[in-house]
Amino acid sequence: MKKALITIQFVIALSLSIVNAASAVTLPAIFSDHMVLQQNAEVIIWGSAKAGEEVTVTGSWDNKSVTTKANNLAKWSVKLNTPPAGGPYTVTVKGYNTIVINDVLTGEVWLASGQSNMEWSAAAGIENAEQEIPKANYPAIRFFSVVHQTADGPQLDVKGEWVVSTPETMKHFSAVAYFFGRELHQELGVPVGLINSSWGGTPGEVWVSPETIAKDPVLKEAAATQEEVQWGPVQPGKAYHAMIAPLIPYRIAGALWYQGESNTNAPEAYATLLPALIHNWRSEWGYEFPFYFVQIAPYKDYGPQAGAILRDAQRRSLKVPNTGMVVVSDIGNNDDIHPRNKIDVGKRLANLTLHKTYGKTERPASGPLYREMKVEGRKVRLFFDYADQGLVSKGKELTNFQIAGEDRQFVDAKAKIEGNTVVVQAKSVKNPTAVRFEWRNAVEPSLFNKAGLPASSFRTDNWPITQEQAEAKK
Known part of the structure; x- marks a missing residue:
């Protein structure tokens, strides 16, 4: 009888253990040791548990607990108010079991995404890698790399974990994101969390919800031109579902984007695609976070004028x-689609961010951006944003300007700087109506502002580009 009782007790205990294990509270991978939470914010922490299971979450910065219950879908979420930058803290999640997340910092969290130029690491080969890798010991900079995955519908989790910046972890992380984060950390003096969700060779459509693509005829037609490749997905939403959706609603300060090379097959559509992606992400996160992107560099092997068209689509x-x-x-590098100078790309993104998001207006935000034109007889005067301190030419004269009249035939033009404007003309064009700048795939820039930043390529017209014109100007 005694043995039978012991056996029954053992079975009951084992059954309870199995039930508790099956219903144990769990967290997505984005919540792990060494994570960075956005400072001074209401952050959302979420996970799974048994339906009806009570879950309590406590941040050690104030030891205030928030309690909720898992819903009928076995999901739960809570909101915590984070303090100013600091740490390390712990976050304790208690249900039938207890999870303690250690070495948590509060600071600035940025999401980096795109294709190979964003994914490119120091280990892959960058300028000054031998000098930069050993210097990457920054305990307050943390990395989270999202593993490549695809899905047909929004996923609940990603593969990855937070790690501290060291020479070993830095050399395998996005170089652009690292140099961006280092600049923010050094300037602001706060912890920085960097989430890299990038995939080399992917077109922009894979990073947007398929519903967004399907409802827009321009995007739908452009997406249909993508051909299957061996190195990654091309179908709308494939990476978004598996590599972006599971991160939502992890609180971020903003997003960085370096992509476009794989959309030169339908470059004009990028002027619709990129805004659609921005709106899609912001809508899902639920707030209008800053979105800063890198214009693709000139490269000789894009299709006829495709690089110039896509760069202008990004500008627009x-x-x-x-x-x-x-x-x-x-x-950039006209002969290499993967320029190796990632340090200055990261620094320029950081300067732009420090200027626009963090109020460090002494930092140069941008090179000259075309604003408007004024016809002055046989000349055209061009006006720019980010040129208040004046414009400069790196070289004996300005190059890569073209001008056209009503016949829409562009010819090379003479251009000169007058203060913070550029005056353009050509002897053969008596009544100018439009100007284009750097309207070729491969270019050597000559127009800069006083901060030493180059002007973006642009066109003042919106005329259709025929195949004959494109081939002639390739």
Whole structure:
């Protein structure tokens, strides 16, 4: 009888253990040791548990607990108010079991995404890698790399974990994101969390919800031109579902984007695609976070004028509020789609961010951006933003300007700087109506502002580009 009782007790205990294990509270991978939470914010922490299970979350910065219950879908979430930058703290999540997240910092959290130029690491080969890798010991800079995955619908989790910046972790992380984060950390004096969700060779459509693509005829047609490749997905939403959706609603300060090379097959559509992506992400996160992107560098092997058209499409995407663009035409490589100077790309993104988001207006935000034109007889005067202190030419004269009359035939033009404007003319064009600048795939920039940043390529017209014109100007 005694043995039978012991056996029954053992079975009951084992059954309870199995039930508790099956219903134990769990967290997505984005919540792990060494994570950074956005400072001075209401952050959301979420996970799974047994339906009806009571879950309590406590941040050690104030030891205030928030309690909720898992819903009928076995999901739960709570909101915590984070303190100013600091740490390390712990976050304790208690249900039937207890999870303690250690070495948590509060600071600035930025999401970096795109294709290979964002994904590119020091280990892959960058300028000054031998000098930079050993210096990457920054305990207050943390990395989270999202592992490549695809899905047909929004996923609940990603593969990855937070790690501290060291020479070993830095060399395998996004170089652009690292140099961006280091600049923010050094200037602001706060912890920085960097989430890299990038995939080399992917077109922009894979990073947008398929519903967004399907409802827009321009995007739907452009997406249909993408051909299958061996190195990654091309179908709308495949990376968004698996590598972006699971991160939502982790609180971020903003997003960085370096992508576009794989959209040169339908470059004009990028002026619709990039704003659609921004709106899609902001809508899902539920707030209008800053979105800063890198204009693709000139490269000789894009299709006829495709690089110039896509760069201009990126420039026109600046119409979306709270965005900014970094121009890298002077630090690119016309012979290599993967320029190795990632340090200055990261620093320019940081300067733009420090200026626009953190109020460090002494930092140069941008190179000259075309604003408007004025016809003055046989000349055209061009006006620019980010040129208040004047313009400069790196070289004996300005190059890469073209001008056209009503016949829409562009010819090379003479250009000269007058204060913070540029005056353009050509002897053969008596009644000018339009100007284009750097309207070729491969260019050597000559127009800069006093901060030493290059002007973006642009066109003042919106005329259709015929295949004959494109081939002639390739």
